Structures are given as structure tokens and as C-alpha cells.
Amino acid sequence: MNAHATTDLPVVVIGAGPAGLAAAAHLIDQGIEPVVLEAGQSAGAAVREWAHVRLFSPWAEVVDPAAEKLLAPTGWTRPDPADYPSGGDWADLYLQPLADVLGDRVRYGATVTGVSRTGRDRIVDADREQQPFVVHTAHADGREERLFARAVIDASGTWATPSPAGGSGLPALGEKAAADRITYRVPDLKDPAVRSRYAGRRTAVIGSGASAFTALAYLADLAKSEDGEGTKGLWILRRGISGSTFGGGEADQLPARGALGLAAKAAVDAGHADAVTGFRTDAIERDADGRLVLVGEDGRRLDQVDEVIVLTGFRPDLSFMGELRLGLDERLQAPVELAPLIDPNQHSCGTVYPHGHRELSHPEQGVYLVGMKSYGRAPTFLAMTGYEQVRSVAAAIAGDLASADRVELTLPETGVCGGAGLFDAPDADQADSGGCCAPAPQLVQLGAPAAAGVAAEQAPAGGCCGS
Template sequence: MSETTTELPVVVIGAGPAGLAAAAHLLERGITPLVLEAGLHAGAAVREWSHVRLFSRWGEVVDPAAEKLLAPTGWTKPAEDTYPTGGDWAERYLQPLADILGERVRFGARVTGVSRTGRDRIVDADRETQPFVVHVEHTNGREERVFARAVIDASGTWSTPSPAGASGLAALGEKAAADRIAYRVPDLKDPAVRARYAGKRTAVIGSGASAFTTLAYLADLAKTDDGAGTKALWILRRGISGSTFGGGDADQLPARGALGLAAKGAVDAGYADAATGFRTDAIERDADGRLVLVGEDGRRLDPVDEVIVLTGLRPDLTFLDELRLGLDERLQAPVALAPLIDPNQHSCGTVYPHGVNELSHPEKDVYLVGMKSYGRAPTFLAMTGYEQVRSIAAHLAGDQEAAERVELTLPETGVCGGAGLFDEPAAAEETGGGCCATPATLTIGAPASSGGC
């Protein structure tokens, strides 16, 4: 890479938790970041679930380099042992951080393509010496090309939820029934949303934290005067086992364990019925306009008024199509990272610590970080993303020793022998075995020194 190229900024796609942390770490290393955010505010995706409380504490969702940037401004870190909502996280941390970064963050700037200057993905000649060219569309319709020495994609997966169909494709009739289907945890404090579900029968498809939260919310609604008669039908692609509800009291993130216990309480109290071993193939309307879920085995469930699909998220890779990415064929995660997070093998919330080595691609100096780095795998934690971008910033600064010295201890789920925490990745449904042990702290590229999954 030429001296001229190294003077270019590092483009960071997305002004969410991982993207803004990446900018903070780059600045700390003397590297100029340029954050491009499609939304109009920091944490645009986080704000869409502003009503949901995180199961991580404030002390676990503030990046150390970001905190150093914020401290001189008089910013006060919230009490470390309290739990923020998505709205709290965005307003009290992400937006102040973006404000400090100032002109280094551009809002209303949607990235529509990334390539090497003058080189499509086919061309080999002098490829690595060419800067990246990033195509951007602004909300006012203006188009722009931005040149970069490296690209860090922290755009997440929020915009591409997985469908109801068990095959990974939309169920037959799913698009036609879009007016009755949601793909997010409902905000029942919003009067319009509350009216949509109050007194209604709602199918909830999924078995991860989002499904647990939704079952608990609907159960709470059923206990109120205006919500009398509210009922949930919980759709699971496998049976209910000891691990279905997560780690419970054994989870080292207590709030995460409590989610599973709340979902179990909703089922035990009769606020939710469970349809197990049900793989959705079609969604039809009956004569009264209600929705009927049809399984791959031909089963037809009793009609419901609404459906909430919480079957996980997947990465949008379309704007990276001219880059040479090395992605696992199943998870769509970086090849070296995929074995560490594969739900076919892992039934714990812990993964080996990882950094630039696991996140690199055949295309030099392009990285997928944060939720997007996990592809379709679930159970991502903010602190994992912060370690990722710290390692990458060190590498880009030429400090390879620091880049490879990734030390991170993640809390256990307390779940063994099943895949109960996953938002229904199809391949994880029938896994047995798995492990949970003391979370590992190790050096990138080295074998685990202790425990881990």
C-alpha cells in the first residue's frame, strides 16, 4: 500500500456500538476514522428496540477507548451494575460518543457498494496496492465516492431478520400476510402496538432471548384489564427439554437467565401454549381472515390473530459483492471464526476470544465486526465486538503484538447438552453434547488454556 493510500481514512460502516468503538480505537492509535451511518442518529438499529432491556450491565456495554474519549467532556458513566434499555444505550452512550467524534461520523449516508479502485473482484493485478472505493447514497439523493485505506463493516444484521419458514426461505403466504406478521419484540407501551396484541391470540416463532422476552411481555399484558384474553402460541421447531429455557440461575449474566425463567413462567401459568416439533411451511388465512400456520408435516394449528417471527438475523452481504470475502458456507461468518461460534457444536454462550487473525479475509484490510461477524450465529455480546475492533485497530497501526493479545473472559450461559439459547438456526436443532466450563482467556491463535466451549 502506498504512502498516499495510508493517509486515507479507515471507513467504518455503521454508527452502532461496534462501529463507534472502532472509531474510538482508531483515533487512540492515531488513525483517522470515517463512520458512515445510514440512519439519522447514532445507534439507529438499537433505537428500534429501545423498549427492550439488555441482559448485559452498563459496565459490560461501554467500550474502554470510547470511555476515554467521553471522560474529558464531563460525561458520567451510568452505574456499572444497572441494566440499560436499548433507548438508554443509544441516548446516554452512543449518541454522546458520536457527538464527540463530530465530523468523523456522517449520518444519512448509506453504503451501497465497496470495491478496490479500478479493480472488480476478478482482477488480481496490483490489487492490494489500490485503495478501497466506497459508494455512498445520502438521504438527499446525492451520491458520493469515498476512498479508504481499510474498511470495517459494523453494519450489523438488524435490517435482515430471518423468515418464518423452517427452510430458511419465507413460508408460503408469509409475504401475503405481512400486515399480520412482525419480526421484532413488540413495544407494548406503545398504545397502537398494545391494541394490536391485547386480547388476541399471537403465534411466537423462535426459541431465543427475543422469543423469551416476547412471551413474558404477552403474559404481562394478559394480566391487565385491557389485555384480558391475550394468549400466546409458542412455535418451536424441536421439543421442550431441560435446556429450552436457557441457563436460568446458572447463567453468569443473571438477566439473561431470568429471561428464560420468565418464558417458562408464562408457559407454566397458562399464558402461552407450546406447539413443539413444528416447522412452518405455509401461512394461510381462514374464512374470518385469521392466520393458520401449516407445518411441513401437514399439521394445521388453530387460527391466530397475529404472528411474531423471531428466528434470528442474517447479514446483508450484497454491497460487499465486489470484495473477496472468505465466509463459512453455513454461517456466513469469517472462515477462521466460524468453528468457534458454530451452533452445530456449541451450546454455550462463550466463545474463544478472537481478533484480527480470525476476522481477516482474502481481501486484505476489510473486516466484518460486531453482530455481522457472526453471520447467522446467535448469542453475540457487545464486549466481544469491542475486543474485535481493538485488535483490528492495533493491527492497522502496525502493532501486531497488541493485535494478537486479545484477552477476554465471557460469562457462561450455564447451558449444556442442547441448543436452547439459539434463535432457531435450523442446523442447531438436533445437536447433542456441547460443553460449558470456565470461560477461556487466551492469546489469539493459541490453543485454549482453560475451559471454554
């Protein structure tokens, strides 16, 4: 293909989720044709996998302005801006209608298997930037295809690659062998089959973010129900209990997000869950009865559990980007310019500095990781962040740098420090530093019960801070 024809090519967008579809809308607004490649069979395929979970961001914050502009002529009206959608609502009432408006620009059952420069692997310098991108895809019907693009926007998210239970970032010994008793998702306890799996049983929840809060609240509700007698949660934290453990509470500018932490605290205070702090899982073993025993890095063995829910965050799949020259932070696997702005050791959702195409750029010009994938392993993403990212990126691709550089975004504060603190500092030191890690494993029962209901639950893509 002739290099001079590059600007006539479409922009390939990977993923028909919230950020990917918004990217397509902004590209159209800039007069650029997008091609959206979606591995699933419908828009928001990943979102649909947590359809039962309610976002803690209201409709006002999860609809992209350019997308709404495309939808308006169809008679679409945004649901009540103050209401909180579930993942299913978000997919059915917004994402799918948006994909339908985009029409054949969205291709389903198309899995991206590789991205490169035409005729150039990552080693070759000569004439590199003048070559279009080539995107290899595998289709559900077995076909293989390659598409040429002027730019590539990877909005494929991180949902398919959850982090393991192991405290080292690797699967714990025995974790794979115990896969039949482990889930890496917030379970849908309204599903009778799923409900029976957890009812009357002891379940370990590993994680310290909003997803863990949600799982604890669900298990507490099950324990209080007629068919849930004997249901018990064991909350396993790699950190200790501090003022920030349960999030911002009433100080959170997203009230539903604050309610999540309060609900988790209420579950512990009411005795529906015990919390084990400073525990980093090293192994998962089966006893003679087939129940699971979690073993810590320090050798501590916890009492048997029947099920394990691992909610330790997500990580990006970079395997199909291997022939591109990406500039990624060695810790977060986020773009190097963005990483210091989202480092969870320093920032919570609301303290992230507004950012756009410059922070999202790579040595390979014309490729951008956006949405949750842009954050790498950082757990602090909000949907409105992704919408502003793709607006800036689309403007940059169109050559409108004035608009691309005009990044304005004000995010809701959590009301607490979101930092991880010193890795092994005592609880008292953590309280002073705003962190939340502790050295020695211990079983704790928190003080007086807190009156708190969960107004809305965390959504892996629509809210933030779910590690």
C-alpha cells in the first residue's frame, strides 16, 4: 500500500465498550471513519458479564456527549441523569443503541490477534511512520482478515485478564487446581444456581476495593435471607485496617461509591464477615473434605473455606501489541507520561490530573491505549475519564491540536487518600500517612455496627478503585 494513502484509511478501534464506542463517535464528529472491532457478539460484551452489578456513577456521568449527539436523531433519550444504571442497563439502553447507530462500522466476532506497521516489524526504523498500520483479526466463523488503518485506538479494556489471588502477582500454588471453587468476578446472587453455590457456606473474598465491598455486601444480604442461614464471609486484605480502608463514606462526592464502603463495614460489624489483615496468599490447598485452605506468605494457614472470590484488580493484555513500540511504565503498564498521574500510591479517583493525547501517546505515533486499558494495573478509572481521553485523541488524529490539548476534566473526590501507603508500616503509621497496609496477619472485628445501606454497587468499567 502506498504511504501517501494512509490519511484516507479509517481508524481502527479495538473494543465496542464504553470507551471504544465513544471513540468512534468522536472520530465521526471529526470527519474520520472508524472501524470498530469487537470480539463479542454484541456491544458492551464485557459489561454484560457484570450486568447484575450497579454502577456507582449516575447516567449523567456515563453517557458521552458525542455519542449522545449521534443518538439524538434516532429519538433516543438519556435515562434520568440522577439514576444509577446496572451494567445490563448501560449495555442495553446506551451501548447497544449507539453501536446500532454506527451500523456496519462495528464488526462483531472479530478478535484482534496482532497490530503492526505494514511491512515493518518493531525492529525496522526505515520509513516507519509513513507506513499504515495493519491489524490482523480472527473471526468467529474461522476467517482471518487484515485491515489497514491510519491510526489504532485500543479500547479493549482489562476485563478478560483479572489479577490472581497470589500476593506476588503470580497465581498462588494450587490456584489453578482449585479453579472450580474460585471466581474472579462479583457473583450474581440473584441467579438461583449461583446463589446455591454460596448459600450456607464460608466464602473468602480477596481484595480491598469497591468490587470486594460489593461482594461482601451481597454475601451479607444472603446471610440475612431465609435461604442463606450459615453464610459467612472471610475478607482477606493484603493491607491493614485504617481510616481509608472503607473508602470515602459520607465524604465521597460519589455518594453511591461511599455507600459501598459503608456497606462492607456494616457486613463486618454485624458479624457476617471476618476480616484478616496483612495476609498475602501464597498457596491454596484442599483438605481431606475438598474444602480450601489459604496459606499466607508467612506460613499462616486460615480456617477452611468453601469458595474463594478473587477481586484483586485487572491487568492489560498486551500480547497482540508486541510488534508496536509502546512506551509503558514498568510498574503500572500504563503510558509513561500518564503513569505518574494515576499511580495508586499517590492518587485516588478524584485527584487524577486531566490528561489527553499527549499523555496517552507512545514512541509509535498513531497508536493509543484508552479507557481502562490506558490505566494498566491502576484501579482508579472512571468512565468520564475515558470519554475525555477519546475526545482528545480523536482531535489529535484529525490534526486539531488546539482542541486536543484543551483537556478539562473534574473528577469526584473520594474524600480520603487513595494511596497504598508504606508496604509494611504499622496501622498507626498508616493512619498518619493516608495509606492502608499492615505487617502482621490478624483477625479483626470492627467496633459498633454502622447503619448503612448500599445505594449502588461498583462496576468494573463504570466506576473506579476496584482492586
